[in-house]
Amino acid sequence: MTNLNNQHILISRVDAIGDVVLTLPLCGYLKSIYPDVKISFLGRTYTGPIIKCCGAVDHFINYDDLKAFPEQEQILALKAESIDTIIHVYPQKKIAILAKKAGIKNRIGTTNRTFHWLTCNKLVRLSRKNSDLHEAQLNIGLLKPLGIKSVPQVSQLVGFYHFRQQVVLPQQFARLLASDKFNIILHPKSNGSGREWGLNRFAELIALLPADQFNIFISGSDKEKELLKDWLPTLPAHINDITGKLTLHQFIAFIAEADGLIAASTGPLHIAAMSGTHALGLYPTTRPMHAGRWGPIGKQAEFVNSGTDELHSISAGIVYDRVKAWL
Known part of the structure; x- marks a missing residue:
């Protein structure tokens, strides 16, 4: 042709x-x-x-x-x-x-x-x-x-998303976003699509994020909300639970209007990368799950490699250091 x-x-x-x-x-x-x-x-x-x-x-x-x-x-x-x-x-x-x-x-x-x-x-x-x-x-x-x-280089692919936000974020969710803090979404689960960092590691990260600088959200699907039900009440009172509360249209808009998102290799990570939000992906080095194959692509997207076939070796401190650079 x-x-x-x-x-x-x-x-x-x-x-x-x-x-x-x-x-x-x-x-x-x-x-x-x-x-x-x-x-x-x-x-x-x-x-x-x-x-x-x-x-x-x-x-x-x-x-x-x-x-x-x-x-x-x-x-x-x-x-x-x-x-x-x-x-x-x-x-x-x-x-x-x-x-x-x-x-x-x-x-x-x-x-x-x-x-x-x-x-x-x-x-x-x-x-x-x-x-x-x-x-x-x-x-x-x-x-x-x-x-x-x-075939373009990975760095060139960012320009081919042509991302356009489809819905206006409803006020009930828009008002959760702070104008004087960094709005960060933590997405702990992966819907079975890959390795997970672990809830204990996310809890450690939350303890490192100063409450006067970060407005923290925990996200997840309806199914993942059930998996998180025993963990969520153990988190500090200032943490915002949005699991299972938004449609996908709304969640895309929420991610696009937030400042950053952290997750393993899962859908919301790639949505954040596509929308231009800071996106930090956590990856094992195992093929074919490694970041070279599945890493987020975006103007403000990055990843951390574990160096092993699981993610637990990535410390909360390593992730916190990456997030601090976003401020």
Whole structure:
């Protein structure tokens, strides 16, 4: 393909929040080369708010809604979108079969999924597990069949998020943010997506953060709130518990208006990085979970490597020293 302008390209990634965030630079990079291309994103209900924050995405297709229809109606729905190309960033056999049956002309997938050999007509040799590239760079590597062979450096990817806040933060949450203190969000859990620093380490960090300088929030999903229910009451009275209280749209806005966030490799860390908020990620050195593959990408994003296959070796003092530099 020599010119993709006015073409309709569907990016398919139906997994978790962090994975989706790290796919958005692909959309921005593609748009920077072909400004008139139409980009749709096939995602899940719960990642829709993330996808809609990317100005490079023109249209969100909800896979949860699509797969609720009988197969023939799913095929007709995809046909009605007049899609020229689908890129299977997150390989899913059912979606690959559906795209072929819908007659999408160009179907891009990796060679290391057997079903792609039967469902895709543009194959890319791509090994994520053993690569030294960042996840966001690996995603961009799937553009090769479109004639886009150059992959930007990680530092360059920041400019391709095209982040735009979708909702105004409701006053009940906006008033929690202090104008005279550094508003910092601590996100202790990872929803099973990676190693965790441990609640004792977060408690140690809280003890180091001066209450007259830091306005501290503990965040987490409804499910994570249940996991934190015995720990939260043990924290000092000035700590703000916002676990399970915000929708994802609201949480994105809250993160964007806060000053910093600390977490292991999990969705909120990547949201903070994308939105330009200070983001500190805590990572093991183990492949493929290391920061070289999954580190946050943002103008004010950074990470700490543990040097081991777990995170407990990262002391609260090390993290505090990083946070002090944000003031």
